[in-house]
Amino acid sequence: MTGLLAHEGGGVGDSAPRPDGRLKVTGAFDYASDLTAPDMLHGATVRSPHACARITAVDVAEALALPGVRAVLTHEDVPGAKFYGLDVADQPVLAVGEVRYWGEPVAIVAAEDEDTARAAVALIKVGYEPLEALTDPRRAAFDPGAPRVHPDGNLVRYQPVRLGDPDRMHAEVVVIGEYEVGMQDQAPLGPEAALALPTGDGIEVRVATQALHTDRDQIAPCLGLPVDKVLVTLAGVGGAFGAREDLSVQVHAAMLALRTGRPVRMVLNRAESFVGHVHRHPARMRYEHGATSAGKLVYVKAEILLDGGAYTSSTNAVVGNAASMAVGPYEVAHAQIDAFGVRTNNPPCGAMRGFGAVQTCFAYESQMDKIAERVGLDPVEVRAINAVRQGSRIITGQRIDAPAPLAQMLYRARELPEPPPSGTEPTDLPGGVANVTRGEGVVRGTGYAVGIKNICFSEGYDDYSTARVQLSVVDGEPTALVHTAAAEVGQGGITIQAQIARTELGVDRVVLATPDTTVGSAGSTSASRQSYMTGGAVKVACEAVREQLLARLGSRVSADVSLVGGKVVSRRDGVIATIAEVLGDIVLEETREFHHHKTSSLDPQTGQGDSHTQFAFCVHRAVVDVDVELGLVKVVELAAVQDVGKIINRQSIEGQIHGGSAQGLGLALMEEIQVGEGVIRNPDFTDYLIPTSLDMPPMRMEILENADPRAPYGLRGVGEPPTLSSTPAVVAAIRAATGRPVTRVPVRPWDLVGV
Amino acid sequence: MAHLRPRSWGEALALRAAHPEAVPVSGGTDLMVRMNLAGHRPAALLDLSAVPGLAEWSDRSAWIRVGPAMTYTAMVRDLAEHAPALARASRGVGSPQIRNRGTIGGNLGTASPAGDCHPALLATRATIEVESVRGERLLPAREFYLGPRRSMLAPDELIKGVLIPKATAPQEFAKVGARNAMVIAVGSFALALHADEQRVGTGIGSAAPTPVIAGAAERYLDAELADGDYWEKRRPLPDVVHRRFAELVVTAADPIDDIRSTAAYRRHALGVLAYRALRWCWTDFLKGWR
Numbered sequence A: 001m002t003g004l005l006a007h008e009g010g011g012v013g014d015s016a017p018r019p020d021g022r023l024k025v026t027g028a029f030d031y032a033s034d035l036t037a038p039d040m041l042h043g044a045t046v047r048s049p050h051a052c053a054r055i056t057a058v059d060v061a062e063a064l065a066l067p068g069v070r071a072v073l074t075h076e077d078v079p080g081a082k083f084y085g086l087d088v089a090d091q092p093v094l095a096v097g098e099v100r101y102w103g104e105p106v107a108i109v110a111a112e113d114e115d116t117a118r119a120a121v122a123l124i125k126v127g128y129e130p131l132e133a134l135t136d137p138r139r140a141a142f143d144p145g146a147p148r149v150h151p152d153g154n155l156v157r158y159q160p161v162r163l164g165d166p167d168r169m170h171a172e173v174v175v176i177g178e179y180e181v182g183m184q185d186q187a188p189l190g191p192e193a194a195l196a197l198p199t200g201d202g203i204e205v206r207v208a209t210q211a212l213h214t215d216r217d218q219i220a221p222c223l224g225l226p227v228d229k230v231l232v233t234l235a236g237v238g239g240a241f242g243a244r245e246d247l248s249v250q251v252h253a254a255m256l257a258l259r260t261g262r263p264v265r266m267v268l269n270r271a272e273s274f275v276g277h278v279h280r281h282p283a284r285m286r287y288e289h290g291a292t293s294a295g296k297l298v299y300v301k302a303e304i305l306l307d308g309g310a311y312t313s314s315t316n317a318v319v320g321n322a323a324s325m326a327v328g329p330y331e332v333a334h335a336q337i338d339a340f341g342v343r344t345n346n347p348p349c350g351a352m353r354g355f356g357a358v359q360t361c362f363a364y365e366s367q368m369d370k371i372a373e374r375v376g377l378d379p380v381e382v383r384a385i386n387a388v389r390q391g392s393r394i395i396t397g398q399r400i401d402a403p404a405p406l407a408q409m410l411y412r413a414r415e416l417p418e419p420p421p422s423g424t425e426p427t428d429l430p431g432g433v434a435n436v437t438r439g440e441g442v443v444r445g446t447g448y449a450v451g452i453k454n455i456c457f458s459e460g461y462d463d464y465s466t467a468r469v470q471l472s473v474v475d476g477e478p479t480a481l482v483h484t485a486a487a488e489v490g491q492g493g494i495t496i497q498a499q500i501a502r503t504e505l506g507v508d509r510v511v512l513a514t515p516d517t518t519v520g521s522a523g524s525t526s527a528s529r530q531s532y533m534t535g536g537a538v539k540v541a542c543e544a545v546r547e548q549l550l551a552r553l554g555s556r557v558s559a560d561v562s563l564v565g566g567k568v569v570s571r572r573d574g575v576i577a578t579i580a581e582v583l584g585d586i587v588l589e590e591t592r593e594f595h596h597h598k599t600s601s602l603d604p605q606t607g608q609g610d611s612h613t614q615f616a617f618c619v620h621r622a623v624v625d626v627d628v629e630l631g632l633v634k635v636v637e638l639a640a641v642q643d644v645g646k647i648i649n650r651q652s653i654e655g656q657i658h659g660g661s662a663q664g665l666g667l668a669l670m671e672e673i674q675v676g677e678g679v680i681r682n683p684d685f686t687d688y689l690i691p692t693s694l695d696m697p698p699m700r701m702e703i704l705e706n707a708d709p710r711a712p713y714g715l716r717g718v719g720e721p722p723t724l725s726s727t728p729a730v731v732a733a734i735r736a737a738t739g740r741p742v743t744r745v746p747v748r749p750w751d752l753v754g755v
Numbered sequence B: 001m002a003h004l005r006p007r008s009w010g011e012a013l014a015l016r017a018a019h020p021e022a023v024p025v026s027g028g029t030d031l032m033v034r035m036n037l038a039g040h041r042p043a044a045l046l047d048l049s050a051v052p053g054l055a056e057w058s059d060r061s062a063w064i065r066v067g068p069a070m071t072y073t074a075m076v077r078d079l080a081e082h083a084p085a086l087a088r089a090s091r092g093v094g095s096p097q098i099r100n101r102g103t104i105g106g107n108l109g110t111a112s113p114a115g116d117c118h119p120a121l122l123a124t125r126a127t128i129e130v131e132s133v134r135g136e137r138l139l140p141a142r143e144f145y146l147g148p149r150r151s152m153l154a155p156d157e158l159i160k161g162v163l164i165p166k167a168t169a170p171q172e173f174a175k176v177g178a179r180n181a182m183v184i185a186v187g188s189f190a191l192a193l194h195a196d197e198q199r200v201g202t203g204i205g206s207a208a209p210t211p212v213i214a215g216a217a218e219r220y221l222d223a224e225l226a227d228g229d230y231w232e233k234r235r236p237l238p239d240v241v242h243r244r245f246a247e248l249v250v251t252a253a254d255p256i257d258d259i260r261s262t263a264a265y266r267r268h269a270l271g272v273l274a275y276r277a278l279r280w281c282w283t284d285f286l287k288g289w290r
């Protein structure tokens, strides 16, 4: 078994270094796209140039005749089920008779080298009869005469939430707003990549993914194989953020490998990557908030429309999040929320960091600022007086059981020292190195925002993770081997698994086995859930191993013993034995599943139900300088206050808050997939802009530890909350600087100068 | 793909003539993107990296001569005194990695309307030296650009150097993009005051099918400066002159709506940049620039 040795750093609470950190910064780390195998073929994909068309013919003869080409496959060659999906199997492995989005895979090729494979792609002649593409999500939701993207219609989910009394939805102060969120991309630097290896009677797929078992359970039926003939192994992941929850190249590479009997690698190029994974659902939202003249919320009405593009993917869960957290972390007595998720001929949208909650956070936080302005309250104050706390109920009726000191977090953010005025160097000012101002037109603004995110899977899903832990003596040292199927996507899951094993077993050396499907499912590395779920599984498996170890001590063991520094230590008697002595030659092994407490579904009519596992909150304060003549923005500082329940690894948490905040800043200022008539017009990093180090400011962070008693060590998921609040905080700061309404993200320079 | 690697300039010209299918490569920062992203596969590469001296610059009394393989990093470091607009433009190019590899010759070879060297070369009235086995030609920058990614460079020619009159008064370059670094210009502008000739030069990027000058703005400003004897008296320039100049710069642009910007914003931004560039240059001039 291959694995990674983690021998630096301590247990829970230590900023242990990443076991793969040195490999990554020196370039020695193997990403999925670096994998090779002897005798390997290269795969490539024929993609639709239309957003909606009937396929009239596919002619592969010329491609097959090209020297070096070993296979050309279409939907007719799919060995098993022709459709798959995370939630609903409505997406074809290869287009069957029609295409529903620009870039949809139609045929696949395997050849001796990548250039030949791509040349063969160009030789495959596909006849198309273009059809009217449905690209307006509003038509998809509400126009009965709209074309049907799928035979069963365009609406994926409608989720209302009804709270309180519809007759009492009037108030002294009413603010109405319409908001739009553009299509953001996860922009992982590692493109989609997999290596498929025939294993005799089955297949091994080494792939950069977020969920090994979810992949396996979708791959196997498409290949017509039982799941135990499909081994999925994690390959090096170059960023995920939701982009690797759905299948991309897995089945294609496996089909080509099974057909040719040779290993096949498929690596998407950058332009393909932009159509090879789902994006964040663009949203159109109409909100009406009623409040007292003192700024207390009376009611909220909202209509939320989410465009899921051509296939269902995660749209159901995205709608569930948007609906249940439509109002944000605020107490309100009356609510009427209507959330819709639709299918269109736009690029498929699904999971991306904070899904559903990111979109609504921009809208409700914009509304809170409007209320503050109308009633003459400070933006922090209006939030604090409405904020939920422990014991509050959100609009679904679910009670917040764990600590939620949101008002205090807001005040802390406000009390943080303000950044000094900017210097006169161009790099300090809007426009940066482009040298557009020496201070002319530059106005400063400050804005605040908070968000609420559900952690772990929701709505009745039986979410669990599995860990297998071995303890044995290796080279004279007690060593823990931790094996899970949890995908390490850069978040540092492996770091904290090793820390937990050190704390629970008192060892220094931990080996982390390469995640694969020979151990039970760990679920998905998403929903900020792996510290909670796989952390929890490693903890309980270690506890079971510890129990076995202590049992070997027989009568020498008492209630007060612990494992520390490779020794069994009793509080009364000191060191009883070394772990190595107790173990001798034996290997202790335990496998445990960890389930979180049950949740329930949302009532389809009223949206009521205890649907979420845990809630997490982050507060941002953004300080921006805007060149109001050019509409250019420099974020001077982003400050964050986040409650993480328990710090397992501070450095990892800071990294998550940095990254999440940067991704939110990107959505506020620049990150948008531009789609015209279903076609992506900027499928490259020349024009899909992500923040650089001159765009992302230094961060001030306050990390709080108010434990959630139900979670392992009291921890709270960290990865998503900062992505929610940084976008509206930056936009609020821009509004403060410019006085412009700004109702859409990303903000474009011309929105700020009004030309 | 053949890889031709001449060891001398003469050999480079001979190979260029003998292999019309070979594509010259300098830093590779444009070419490699085309090869990786667009699947472009030239039959051969003519790699200029082993030809000695191409990355150097030299002082020719009233001029400097910049070798085609001079990188942005080197231009930032070495040219701030004699070619401040070009040095300023170089500072805003790409990222440190791109500035370490990318060259002025490559920028001219690509001749993109968004290339950041061009406005500075137009404003300073630079001259581009090109050569082939047939001989050498001196092409004024103001005549070099013919269309999007098209220039006067003939298929058998190589760019040999760029001659830039030494700065005798302040110069500026500014570009607008939707990010604070690593961004393709949505619009850019260069201004050079030529104190010895008592005239000004302009250059505009990303606002027309080629880099262009703002001729009417130059003539207007030249006339204003002469009429008011501003060069000699070194007097502050009225705000109205800045504004009129900026308006005339905008009229020289012929921008389009595309994914990077609207045409209206490009015009607006160009006006702001022209106004500010003139203000900065003239303020520095009054402060007694050298």
Ligand SMILES: Cc1cc2nc3c(=O)[nH]c(=O)nc-3n(C[C@H](O)[C@H](O)[C@H](O)COP(=O)(O)OP(=O)(O)OC[C@H]3O[C@@H](n4cnc5c(N)ncnc54)[C@H](O)[C@@H]3O)c2cc1C
Binding pocket: B023, B024, B025, B026, B027, B028, B029, B030, B031, B032, B033, B048, B068, B092, B093, B094, B095, B098, B101, B102, B103, B104, B105, B106, B107, B108, B109, B110, B114, B115, B116, B117, B157, B158, B159, B160, B182, B183, B184, B185
């Ligand atoms: C991430 C990134 C960011 C970038 N940012 C910017 C930016 O901010 N501003 C900007 O202007 N550009 C930018 N570029 C584009 C590029 O870096 C520049 O245009 C650079 O000047 C190209 O120089 P090079 O030496 O790398 O050219 P190459 O790629 O080597 O060559 C470019 C072209 O010029 C030709 N050529 C090169 N040398 C000669 C010669 N001596 N004679 C004849 N033809 C020749 C080549 O055949 C080729 O067609 C960026 C590129 C990247 C990848």
